[in-house]
Amino acid sequence: MCIKGKLTGKNMSGKVKLHYFNGRGRMETIRWLLAGAGVEFEEYFFETREELIKLQQSGVLLFQQVPLVEIDGMKMVQTRAILNYIAAKHNLYGKDLKERVLIDMYVEATMDLNDLIMRHPMQPPEGREKNLALIVDKATNRYFPAYEKVLKDHGQDYLVGNQFSRADVQVLETILMMEEMKPDILAKFPLLQGFKARISNIPTIKKFLQPGSQRKSKIEEKMVPQVMKIFYG
Structure with a gap:
């Protein structure tokens, strides 16, 4: 599910929510790991720098940076911390x-x-x-x-x-x-x-590799100015 909307105050559905721009970037590995674990997630995209600034000013970004993932009642930032949590929760982090x-x-x-x-x-x-x-x-x-x-x-x-x-x-x-x-x-x-x-x-990975999944395409050259404008103005 791909949604352009506001950050929720409380995650009532319990579904994992991702906040990022509509592209790969640092969120893509998080998408991959959730998909590999068989976890469904919703996506909320910001499309302009103003929308990113509004998210930064909302107080939910601990270090004023995205990706932002709403999971288990937490608003998590920092890519590696998010990946570590998902891996540990879903038994994808080894046995010892x-x-x-x-x-x-x-x-x-x-x-x-x-x-x-x-x-x-x-x-x-x-x-x-x-x-x-x-x-x-x-x-x-x-x-x-x-x-x-x-x-x-x-x-x-x-x-x-x-x-x-x-x-x-x-x-x-x-x-x-x-x-x-x-x-x-x-x-x-x-x-x-x-x-x-x-x-x-592997079934969960195979599903993620199918057309129409939430896997993102590689960034095209024509998209670069838009992405740069969102993050750097």
Whole structure:
């Protein structure tokens, strides 16, 4: 459900509510994790800078920043804190402390790569090709070889503990975004190819990948000025 509306004073429905602009940004990984956990959510979009400022002035943004997620009676901010909460609540965060730290290692790395991908459309046109080459280099020589090695070393279907976790969700999200930039990005990573196929077929993930889901499309160049105006005026 996609709604352009006001922040509710009290979440009467109990459904998770997301407040962000109508695009990927830092909210997209939260959407992915909720979807992977099978949690339904509503979305409230701000479309202008004035609407964002009004949200900031409402007092609900602890650090004057979005994403904002209404969940379990809380108004949560800070992307990583939100993701940690969702993962822990829905048993996607490992079965013990050692598994959790592995999950943290893997997701922190993929979020570093995500940040590069997210900022790419904002690069000046003359530097975009060089920036793309940098992202592809980091994916193929730093991040994806590490995940390939993890899968090879333990020989299991999932990245941690042989059970579905937030690491699987977030690495798949990054793989698919990289494939949008370079379709053959997994050519040298056969285990990640198999991983992608397995995780994509988990029912909750498969549903999220279908047309018409709340998954957002990559930002087009023509959308960049609007997004920049919303966040930076």
